[in-house]
Amino acid sequence: MEYDWLSLLPHLILAGGAVLLVAASAASRRFAGAVAPYFTVAVAAATAVAALVLWREPAVSWFGALTVDPFFVIFAVIFCAALALVALLSARYAPLEGSDRPEYYALLIMVTCAVSFMASATNLVLIYVAIEFSSILSYVLVGYIRGDRFSAEAGLKYFLYGAAASAVMLLGFGLLYGMTGATDLAAIARSLPRVEWAFGSWGYLTFLAPVTGAAATLPPEFVFLAFALILVGLGYKISAVPFHMWAPDAYQGAPTPIAAFLSVASKASGFAVILRLVLTLHAPLDMVYGGWTKYLAALAVASMVFGVLVGIVQKDVRRLLAYSSIAHAGFALLGVVADTHLGFASVLVYLALYAAMNIGAFGTVAVIGHVTGGYDLKDYAGMGKRHPILAAALAVFLLALAGIPPLAGFFAKFYILAALIARDYIFLAVVAILASVVALFMYARVLKPMYFGKAEGEDMRRVSPAAAVALLICFIFTVLLGVWPQPLVAWAKAAVVPLLPRI
Amino acid sequence: MAMAFPILTATVFTPVVGMVVVLLLPERWVTGIRAVGVAFTAVAMGFSAWALAVFDPGITGAMQLEELHRWIPSVNVFYHLGIDGLSIPLFILTTLLSFLAAIASFSIKERVKEYYALYLLLVAGMLGVFVSLDLFLFYVFWEVMLVPMYFLIGMWGGERREYAAIKFFLYTLLGSVIMLLGILALYFTAQPHTFDMLELMRQQGTFLRTFQIVVFLAFFVGFAIKVPVFPFHTWLPDAHVEAPTAISVLLAGVLLKMGGYGLLRVSFPILPQGAHWFAWPLAILGVINIVYGSLVAMAQKDLKKLIAYSSVGHMGFVLLGAAAMTPTGLNGAVMQMFCHGIITGALFLLVGVLYDRAHVRDIDAFSGLAVRVPVYVGIMSFTMFASLGLPGLAGFVAEFLSLAGAFPVFPVLVIISGAGIVITAAYFLWTIRRMFLGKLMPRWENLPDINFRELVTVVPLMILMVLIGVYPSVLIKLMNPALTELSRVMMALK
Numbered sequence: 001m002e003y004d005w006l007s008l009l010p011h012l013i014l015a016g017g018a019v020l021l022v023a024a025s026a027a028s029r030r031f032a033g034a035v036a037p038y039f040t041v042a043v044a045a046a047t048a049v050a051a052l053v054l055w056r057e058p059a060v061s062w063f064g065a066l067t068v069d070p071f072f073v074i075f076a077v078i079f080c081a082a083l084a085l086v087a088l089l090s091a092r093y094a095p096l097e098g099s100d101r102p103e104y105y106a107l108l109i110m111v112t113c114a115v116s117f118m119a120s121a122t123n124l125v126l127i128y129v130a131i132e133f134s135s136i137l138s139y140v141l142v143g144y145i146r147g148d149r150f151s152a153e154a155g156l157k158y159f160l161y162g163a164a165a166s167a168v169m170l171l172g173f174g175l176l177y178g179m180t181g182a183t184d185l186a187a188i189a190r191s192l193p194r195v196e197w198a199f200g201s202w203g204y205l206t207f208l209a210p211v212t213g214a215a216a217t218l219p220p221e222f223v224f225l226a227f228a229l230i231l232v233g234l235g236y237k238i239s240a241v242p243f244h245m246w247a248p249d250a251y252q253g254a255p256t257p258i259a260a261f262l263s264v265a266s267k268a269s270g271f272a273v274i275l276r277l278v279l280t281l282h283a284p285l286d287m288v289y290g291g292w293t294k295y296l297a298a299l300a301v302a303s304m305v306f307g308v309l310v311g312i313v314q315k316d317v318r319r320l321l322a323y324s325s326i327a328h329a330g331f332a333l334l335g336v337v338a339d340t341h342l343g344f345a346s347v348l349v350y351l352a353l354y355a356a357m358n359i360g361a362f363g364t365v366a367v368i369g370h371v372t373g374g375y376d377l378k379d380y381a382g383m384g385k386r387h388p389i390l391a392a393a394l395a396v397f398l399l400a401l402a403g404i405p406p407l408a409g410f411f412a413k414f415y416i417l418a419a420l421i422a423r424d425y426i427f428l429a430v431v432a433i434l435a436s437v438v439a440l441f442m443y444a445r446v447l448k449p450m451y452f453g454k455a456e457g458e459d460m461r462r463v464s465p466a467a468a469v470a471l472l473i474c475f476i477f478t479v480l481l482g483v484w485p486q487p488l489v490a491w492a493k494a495a496v497v498p499l500l501p502r503i
Numbered sequence: 504m505a506m507a508f509p510i511l512t513a514t515v516f517t518p519v520v521g522m523v524v525v526l527l528l529p530e531r532w533v534t535g536i537r538a539v540g541v542a543f544t545a546v547a548m549g550f551s552a553w554a555l556a557v558f559d560p561g562i563t564g565a566m567q568l569e570e571l572h573r574w575i576p577s578v579n580v581f582y583h584l585g586i587d588g589l590s591i592p593l594f595i596l597t598t599l600l601s602f603l604a605a606i607a608s609f610s611i612k613e614r615v616k617e618y619y620a621l622y623l624l625l626v627a628g629m630l631g632v633f634v635s636l637d638l639f640l641f642y643v644f645w646e647v648m649l650v651p652m653y654f655l656i657g658m659w660g661g662e663r664r665e666y667a668a669i670k671f672f673l674y675t676l677l678g679s680v681i682m683l684l685g686i687l688a689l690y691f692t693a694q695p696h697t698f699d700m701l702e703l704m705r706q707q708g709t710f711l712r713t714f715q716i717v718v719f720l721a722f723f724v725g726f727a728i729k730v731p732v733f734p735f736h737t738w739l740p741d742a743h744v745e746a747p748t749a750i751s752v753l754l755a756g757v758l759l760k761m762g763g764y765g766l767l768r769v770s771f772p773i774l775p776q777g778a779h780w781f782a783w784p785l786a787i788l789g790v791i792n793i794v795y796g797s798l799v800a801m802a803q804k805d806l807k808k809l810i811a812y813s814s815v816g817h818m819g820f821v822l823l824g825a826a827a828m829t830p831t832g833l834n835g836a837v838m839q840m841f842c843h844g845i846i847t848g849a850l851f852l853l854v855g856v857l858y859d860r861a862h863v864r865d866i867d868a869f870s871g872l873a874v875r876v877p878v879y880v881g882i883m884s885f886t887m888f889a890s891l892g893l894p895g896l897a898g899f900v901a902e903f904l905s906l907a908g909a910f911p912v913f914p915v916l917v918i919i920s921g922a923g924i925v926i927t928a929a930y931f932l933w934t935i936r937r938m939f940l941g942k943l944m945p946r947w948e949n950l951p952d953i954n955f956r957e958l959v960t961v962v963p964l965m966i967l968m969v970l971i972g973v974y975p976s977v978l979i980k981l982m983n984p985a986l987t988e989l990s991r992v993m994m995a996l997k
Contacts, residue, residue, distance in 0.1 A: 405643040421687040
């Protein structure tokens with residue numbers, strides 16, 4: 001049956017929730033504004049439950065455009081968690097920044113809906129629409145602080161880069177469609193035949209005259225070109241070097257909870273599309289010159305090295321975290337490079353664990369920024385004394401990001417490294433490890449003023465209870481999933497293996 | 504049947520419970536926090552004494568008090584603890600020094616609550632390393648220590664504390680992550696994939712020689728930085744000089760031993776062919792440590808730095824004894840680890856005693872102290888004699904065993920390392936003469952002598968120095984069966 005409404009349930013709940021919120025705000029803005037964060041949490045919870053219910057019934061529906069499978073469910077849960085946490089962090093975060101308006105939450109819910117589509121889409125058209133859908137909403141959210149020059153500039157920068165990247169990606173999609181006449185990923189995978197390498201492969205241009213019928217040979221150059229163009233768009237989405245330029249400005253200019261959302265959910269959605277493409281088009285991708293993993297590996301290495309090296313010299317904590325998130329994108333990408341079940345599962349595990357610790361880190365920075373009014377490293381001097389609990393929480397999140405056991409980041413990195421070593425990619429593992437050591441130095445630059453610096457000034461505001469709850473949840477998961485990642489690993493394996501049973 | 508009481512888990516996690524208790528206490532209740540710190544390390548010491556009481560050295564080739572639970576089954580990670588003749592001396596040493604250093608930590612006056620919380624976490628990490636039998640768990644404990652150590656040096660250390668703390672952190676992290684690569688390489692080479700050290704030892708015959716050499720090198724980087732082996736030692740003087748007294752004690756007394764322990768626990772039995780390939784380089788590095796460490800120690804003006812470099816020298820004997828792989832050599836190596844722990848632990852405690860009063864550590868700033876603080880000078884001289892290897896005290900036995908064990912294998916190297924012993928004797932005696940003898944400087948007219956609390960921290964160590972010095976069997980009985988077995992295995996695989 002083509003119209004499987006049940007499989008749309010998570011998306012429908014999100015879309016419905018957003019519409020409801022907008023409608024409610026028409027009735028009473030004040031009421032809607034006050035309930036919005038908690039309503040958003042409820043929507044996120046309902047969506048997560050709906051997605052988890054669908055775990056047992058993998059289904060392809062809507063003309064094959066939409067696939068609801070465990071792979072989607074894991075991403076949906078990550079997105080919903082991010083949505084709920086960011087909503088809590090935004091609650092009373094800063095009325096001065098406009099986050100008390102109900103539209104803010106409606107946009108957040110909508111962007112979650114968009115990224116959920118990205119994770120479940122298996123048709124080029126839907127993938128593209130979902131990416132654009134999420135991007136446009138993100139531009140608005142990044143530039144949300146009205147009257148703030150930085151916010152507006154960040155939104156514009158983000159938009160310009162995004163528009164260019166998505167145009168390039170669309171060209172790649174067009175090439176795929178031109179070669180195969182299909183937009184459905186499974187159909188593309190069937191139509192792109194495996195081509196033997198031969199000298200002068202341009203001779204394969206015969207595909208332009210489809211006399212030979214379905215078995216037309218295709219030039220590998222075109223597959224490579226399509227792959228490369230698509231990589232530009234997705235590299236932008238996950239903020240991998242060299243498509244990362246927008247990230248530091250966007251994260252710095254955006255309302256900080258939005259930066260948290262972008263660095264986790266938006267990034268994860270980019271990974272969802274990358275994984276979906278790689279898993280579905282696995283066989284034809286082998287046609288790419290010298291193996292597609294090489295190109296991803298180059299992006300990964302560049303992101304890790306560049307991310308940590310530039311991160312070290314940052315003075316604004318949000319920019320530092322932006323570079324950290326670039327480095328983490330590179331690290332996670334290595335799991336895709338490993339190109340095994342272990343590797344793909346390690347990416348899912350990485351993204352889930354990263355969500356807990358990075359929302360925690362960004363959330364703490366948001367709260368500290370709200371409490372002290374600053375995001376500069378020197379504003380963190382003596383935090384350990386002024387706000388011991390917040391400082392300790394940030395220290396734990398940063399150490400987790402640095403990969404210190406037994407916190408979540410350690411297992412995330414460990415699992416990726418394991419996937420690399422299993423494939424004998426020693427060089428990549430060594431680079432990843434060296435980058436992690438430098439990354440520790442980067443995080444220590446925040447720890448240093450917090451604990452070794454002298455306390456100056458008094459706090460201006462108190463921490464909102466909702467934000468405190470959100471941070472507590474992040475904290476618990478950062479510690480708990482680090483100590484006991486077993487269920488997550490089992491889920492990730494179960495989600496990946498059915499998609500690519502051969503390797 | 505009722506499950507046996509998990510003594511090892513109890514020992515390792517008692518400090519963690521203590522940390523939670525400390526965190527729950529109000530900040531201004533300093534006495535209570537100190538009491539909790541001392542009490543929980545005392546309880547841990549009690550548990551380790553219990554482990555010692557039920558330990559049967561007669562059982563060789565098997566772990567005792569084993570605990571095995573599933574942890575992350577999808578990647579075959581187990582919570583696996585156990586203890587044998589190699590680990591028990593170091594386990595006891597750790598609980599003992601942690602307890603004594605917790606008392607010595609009373610001199611910490613600022614942010615006492617944070618100090619003891621971090622201190623207890625550090626102790627738990629160290630204890631875990633010595634009883635882990637799963638490489639994943641081993642690594643987790645190994646890394647857990649780094650964070651509290653970083654803060655303990657960085658927040659309560661001397662003037663250049665931030666630099667020393669981050670240098671220590673980055674150095675050891677770099678070493679350990681390279682070790683992590685080695686761990687993963689072992690995991691994927693083993694069939695079935697496993698982190699279990701005992702299983703990996705059983706499978707070592709299936710590992711290719713080249714593989715063993717490469718993985719040995721990866722582990723060696725991690726262990727060598729901890730030992731520290733020349734040229735990886737440069738973090739040590741910085742960390743030692745800047746760290747507060749109690750932390751220097753644990754750094755020298757316990758942390759350095761992890762490198763030697765790792766070699767004997769992981770590298771040797773799991774990668775025996777790699778170990779044989781590295782025997783000569785190890786021995787040569789050991790001799791460089793002995794001679795170079797002593798020479799640099801002699802040139803120091805700062806008393807604490809002198810002791811730090813003397814540690815570099817003393818750890819050379821561990822390497823030399825271990826590289827020989829003879830039963831005597833291995834006994835010497837572990838004996839040296841234990842004895843260096845108690846002797847240097849005591850030396851750092853005593854430097855702390857002096858510094859607390861005088862606020863300087865320059866050797867030249869003192870003279871004729873024997874007149875003014877005779878008890879302190881007596882104890883300090885006694886400990887220095889132990890450190891320079893005076894027969895009848897612990898240091899002598901350990902060095903003697905190391906050299907005697909290494910002689911049949913590396914006669915020339917042993918002779919060269921004799922120079923290190925002479926230099927060590929020279930600089931300690933010279934230090935004693937410069938600081939304690941001669942005329943008392945007027946500025947120390949009112950220097951108070953060592954007090955009761957400080958005596959409590961060093962006297963147990965002195966008793967051990969004498970006990971082991973005159974009756975080394977008390978320790979050898981514990982470890983010899985296990986180490987003889989290790990030596991037999993290693994020699995058979997040459």
